[in-house]
Amino acid sequence: MSYKFTVNGEGVDIDAAGVTPLLSVLREDLGLTAAKLGCGEGRCGACTVLLNDRPVAACVVPLEAVADGAVRTAESLASGDAPLTQVQEELLSAGGVQCGACTPGMMMTLTALTEQQGEWTEDSVRAALTGNICRCTGYHKIVDAAMRCVTAEGGSR
């Protein structure tokens, strides 16, 4: 089967079985390796990308479900040598990056969160992050970064 969708704004046409995980198309066919294969069962969230602006675990999303959709990966945040987005800047300056393997997925969840309207509290931010496992940081600095992105004092861009 052939599936048409966009990845980071560019149209792609992928000829593969409908059950093929989106993650393997991104990593192996398109060379986009920011999203990581951490667990392969949708638990760790290292493969999180945005599908039609919602965070999904690309390792368990079949191509069939992506057809005609819009996919965004971490590579799209500051493409090329463009300045970092607020999510990227805050994560770095808060110390929310250690080994960095969870970071691309974490950033996509945080990006979705900053794009959604609503009153975010620390608890609701933490709840939103439960699909992203970080083994290094203990989460606090990631949550600090997130709060700076979603609250007024963080100065949203």
Added chain:
Amino acid sequence: MNAAVSVDGDAETTANGKVVGTTVPRADGDAKVRGIAMYGMDYTEPGALTVRVLRSSVPAARIVRLDTSKAASLPGVRAVATAADTPGTSGMLVVKDQSAFAREDVRYVGEPIAAVAADTPAQADAAVAAIELETRPLEPVFDLDEALAEGTRHIHPGWSDYEVAVEGHRGGNLAWEARVERGDVDAAFAEADYVVTDEYRTPRQHQTSIEPHAAVARYENGRYTVHTPTQFPFMVRDRVAEHLGVRPSQVRVVVTEIGGGFGGKLDAMLEPIACVLARKAGRPVRLVNSRTEEQTTCAPRENAIIRLRTAVSRDGTLLAQEAEALSDNGANSSGETVLCANVPALVLGSTYRIANVRYSSKVVYTNTAPTAAFRGVNGPYSVFAREMHLDHIAAEIGMDRRELRMKNLLRTGDTMINGQELDDACLDVAMDRLNEIAPWGERRSEDGRLRGIAVVPATWLTNPGPSAGAVRLSEDGSVVVTSGAVDIGTGALTGIRQIVADELGVPFDQVLIAHPDTDTAGFDNGAQGSRTTFGMGAAALDAATRVREQVLEAAAGMLEVSASDLELAEGHVAVRGVPDRRVSLAAVAGTAMWTTGPIGSTGKFAAPPVNFDAGCMTGALFTHMIGVSYHAHLAEVEVDPDTGKVTVTRYAVVQDVGRAINPGLIEGQVHGAVAQGLGYALYEDLRLRDGVVIDTGLESYRLPTALDIPPIETELLENPGNQGPLGIKGAAEPPIVPVAAVVACAVADAIGSPINSLPLTPFSVLAALRGRDSRDESSRSG
């Protein structure tokens, strides 16, 4: 002792332009947030073949027939490897009892038996399925006590033929034993007012790095080159060579970005398999573990049993202690478990005064996947046992738990159980500071919720391994540091840049770190035991000091003044007091190039000798502590008596770091270590049934999430040591060590019943509550 340092420091330099002591953002962060950092799991080479491994499905068997001919003839298959291709017998430094592929016997579920390199993953899978294997079952051994019992089958019948680095007490299923004996234990027990006895059991904890193990190998000009996300490139080099039966210089290890280590990536794992297939196939090969392979075969923290018996006087003096620690080695000594055999004894005897001890630490073979280092190695379970046992003692003699600890705490000038004097101990300071943060006292249970509190002091070490590094001044005035040190995410290399930047008076971003490569870098003992900023930092500082001398000498000629009148700052050498008379480091480098020769130097570090009583120990490979640091942790918990759910409501850490090079990065290490410790205390248990790992993925292996970690109040104490550079001590590993202990003690306080095993799942907490209730029943009826 300096004042506590703030962990809220921002990225600014200090008033004198120095960056040591400031929270410089990590130097490798930009690539990580752009998603372009190249991890081992992302790396490949043109034409790389896919490798798949045939792994044992049974825990113990004799290989009767292994035929790979059909597999080798399948389409796309370029090479097949078995034990016949890896002649060496290897092991992590001490006992050489491991082959890269199973030879005569299979010893654990998941053990590699053969591997295939093929053009596509599907072809490699098909070839693995076509390998013909016949085995005859052997009696498996799983239980630690049973393994050591008379008459149990020996997992390694040829154990006495294995090469060992040093001789030690071992035999049969006892892979190694370390003993410590001091004082007159029997006499002390004879005069004790109380004798308290306990047994503690702890599970396997898996490192579960987000990135699995991966290796990409090629073979050219008679040498192997392997790209791998390893914590310890020189260890991988040596172990690959040993397995393949070649010299270490025939192996080159290049380190990729590392997506989490925590001890799990210290040793060779996939690299020997990838290297042999690359040679046989004449093509690069790529091997990446699945999550199931990670969880089932990659070397978790060992499960253990600790038995303690302590003689106590009525006033709470610890008179004598006996201990037996059984640590599960798994099927071979490919991890650090044997090397660390004496760590439980050091942990038991490094925080409180105990004059008379008899400790035995046994590392035991079982038919399970080998165990290895995980942050804190044997520390978390040894401290858990030590502290729960102290609470039992406190209850027996009717003494306040904190008072018992303060009474017996080691203080400056006291000696640990190995006879090593602690000339900078500050456990009492850390405990007192904790008491100011969260005053000691009963936490009242209300709203039906049970509340508890505990404080735990702990002493910990820095890995003493050696380092070599090179620092050179580039012609543009920037500085390049070349070393085998790797950054597994801790930011240790950022700390080294800070140290070198200050020594040479260059801006932080003008210090670059060359990519770790065993062909070009000097030896480094690996990213383990918080040693990188300590050991490699010392080597880099040593090299930078020599570079500084060369710079001053060259600049003195250029400025026509004495070198002693010069100072380095802002990338320039200036005459002291005459800031206008200065030359840039680029000019100095350019001038030196054609006069004295290019500016650069190597530097090195070896841990200084320490006085201790070697005579009290046998079989101990870890005999003493270097870069000793002191800690105190506090936990407050709530327990739901209906569900058994534990909630940690408050957590505080006071930690001696010697000198804080980068307070923000250290705080990040404290947070991460405490989170992993909470996982060990509350959730993580890599379960095995009949030698088969049940928790093959993250569906059932429960890791802490963003909702599980309480606020962690962190205070760093600067109590400079005299063994590392600038007074620093290892900082990243120690904060995991007391966590399970302090949480378990707080839960025991809340539920009024002891905790003798981990993790504290709702089921185990309910069982402990029921045990308390049934004891209450029997005391009422009696």
